[in-house]
Amino acid sequence: MKRSGQVFFGNLLAGIVWQDEEGYGFVYDDYYLVVKGNQPISLTLPLRREPYLSKTMIPFFDGLIPEGWLLDITVKNWKVNPNDRMELLLIACRDCIGAVSIESIPVNENE
Numbered sequence: 001m002k003r004s005g006q007v008f009f010g011n012l013l014a015g016i017v018w019q020d021e022e023g024y025g026f027v028y029d030d031y032y033l034v035v036k037g038n039q040p041i042s043l044t045l046p047l048r049r050e051p052y053l054s055k056t057m058i059p060f061f062d063g064l065i066p067e068g069w070l071l072d073i074t075v076k077n078w079k080v081n082p083n084d085r086m087e088l089l090l091i092a093c094r095d096c097i098g099a100v101s102i103e104s105i106p107v108n109e110n111e
Contacts, residue, residue: 005090005102009041017061017102019086024058027051041100057085064093064100 004018007026012035015028026045032038033047040047042060052058065088066074074092075082082088093102 003086003090003107004105005093006105007041008101008103009038010099012038014038014041014100016105017058017089019057023053023055024061024086025051025053026058026061057089061089061093061102064096064102065089066092 002018002020004016006013007015007017009032012032013029014032015026017026018024028047028049030049033049038047044060045052045058056062062085065071065085070092071082071088074080074088078091080087080091089102090104093100094104095101
C-alpha cells in the first residue's frame with residue numbers, strides 16, 4: 001500500500017512525499033522546479049528532478065514529526081501508532097511551524 005502527501009512550501013505545492021513497499025521517497029513538483037526564485041524545502045534536499053529514495057524515513061521529514069509531549073498529544077488525540085512515522089507525518093504536519101506543511105493524499109483502493 002502506498003501512502004503519500006503533498007508537500008507545500010508556503011502556499012505552493014513543492015512536491016510529493018510517499019511510503020510504499022520499497023521505503024520512502026520525495027520528488028519535487030515539475031512546476032515548482034521551473035518557478036524562478038523557488039528554493040529547496042531543505043538544504044539536505046536540493047532542487048532536482050530525480051526522486052529522493054530511502055529505506056527509512058527521509059531525515060528532513062522525520063524531523064518535522066513532533067517529539068516529547070507534543071508527540072504524546074498527537075498519539076492520544078488521533079489514536080496513531082507512535083512507531084508509524086508516515087502516519088504521524090501525514091497527521092501531525094498539516095500545520096507545522098515553519099514554511100513546510102504536508103497534506104495527506106487519500107489512498108485509492110484500486111491502485
